[in-house]
Structures are given as C-alpha cells and as structure tokens.
Amino acid sequence: MDKDDILFNAIESFAKSISKETFGLVYYRPDKxxxxxxxxxxxxHYVEKHxxxxxxxxxxxxxxxxxxxxxxxxxxxxxxxxxxGILIDITPFHEELKHQPLTNQRSVIFxxxxxxxxxxxGKLLIPRPLKYYAIGKSKExxxxxxxxxxxxxxxxxxxxxxxxxxxx
Numbered sequence: 001m002d003k004d005d006i007l008f009n010a011i012e013s014f015a016k017s018i019s020k021e022t023f024g025l026v027y028y029r030p031d032k033x034x035x036x037x038x039x040x041x042x043x044x045h046y047v048e049k050h051x052x053x054x055x056x057x058x059x060x061x062x063x064x065x066x067x068x069x070x071x072x073x074x075x076x077x078x079x080x081x082x083x084x085g086i087l088i089d090i091t092p093f094h095e096e097l098k099h100q101p102l103t104n105q106r107s108v109i110f111x112x113x114x115x116x117x118x119x120x121x122g123k124l125l126i127p128r129p130l131k132y133y134a135i136g137k138s139k140e141x142x143x144x145x146x147x148x149x150x151x152x153x154x155x156x157x158x159x160x161x162x163x164x165x166x167x168x
Contacts, residue, residue, distance in 0.1 A: 011060050014072050014133040015111040025107035026079050026087040039091040040118050040125050043078040046090055053081045057112040059101035068144040070135040076128035129156055129164055
C-alpha cells in the first residue's frame with residue numbers, strides 16, 4: 001500500500017468515527033463575496049441570496065510532525081446545498097497551504113455531520129473544535145494528540161467560556 005492509499009484509508013476511518021452520514025467530495029466553487037475562514041457566515045449569506053441550505057460537517061487536513069509522526073485534523077466547516085441538492089464549498093481557501101482542506105481534483109473531501117451545527121453564544125456562531133486523528137500507533141503520537149486536544153480545550157475555555165470534553 002502506498003502513501004496515498006494509507007492517507008485515504010486514514011481519512012475514511014477518521015470520517016466514519018465522526019459521523020455515519022455522507023462522506024465524499026463536494027465541488028469547490030469559491031464565491032467572490034465570501035471570506036476565507038468564515039464558512040458559516042459565508043454559507044448563511046449565500047443561502048439568503050440563492051436559496052438552498054447550509055450543510056455542516058468537516059473537512060480534513062494532514063500534518064506531519066518530524067518528532068511524533070503523521071496525523072489528521074478535522075475542521076468544522078459549512079458548505080452550500082444548492083436547491084437541486086448538489087453540495088458546493090463556496091468559501092475561498094486560506095492562503096496558507098497548511099490551512100487548506102485536502103482535495104481531490106479541486107473538490108473538497110468532506111464529511112457531512114448534521115450534529116455539527118455551530119455553537120450559538122448570543123449572536124455569535126462559533127465553529128466546533130478541531131478533531132485529531134493519529135495515523136499509525138505510537139505512545140508518543142497518542143500523547144501528542146492528547147496535548148493538541150488539551151490546547152484546543154484551553155482555547156475554547158479561555159475565548160468562549162466553553163468547557164470541552166474530548167473523546168479519544
């Protein structure tokens with residue numbers, strides 16, 4: 001099995017651990033009025049103008065730590081469901097490659113998760129916290145994943161007053 005197969009299998013396993021709903025590719029058609037890293041607001045405004053609906057879920061990123069190994073990150077994300085049912089990612093990619101979703105032929109790898117609605121806090125819509133997934137097994141990598149989860153929990157506690165309980 002080559003590196004790409006290992007990565008895809010890991011993404012697929014990670015996606016299934018998040019939700020049993022649709023996993024696959026969504027078209028990437030960035031809207032010129034949308035802002036990178038603002039997917040929830042982008043989609044809400046797009047729905048107001050064009051109909052359809054917001055679909056929540058996760059896109060995936062890959063990281064390689066020289067010290068700990070390879071892992072995946074799932075980032076909470078919103079895409080637009082066009083009136084005819086097609087899922088389209090209208091949010092422009094972040095300019096830094098490490099913050100861009102994994103793609104296949106410019107379509108975004110996406111896991112639908114209807115339970116992943118944004119967290120409402122007053123008028124704020126807060127994205128769900130990042131999820132982490134180790135590729136391979138090692139005590140050091142597992143401990144590193146726990147460290148990343150703890151940092152994410154601290155961020156949500158310090159910035160939003162939200163206490164997270166992570167499941168491994």
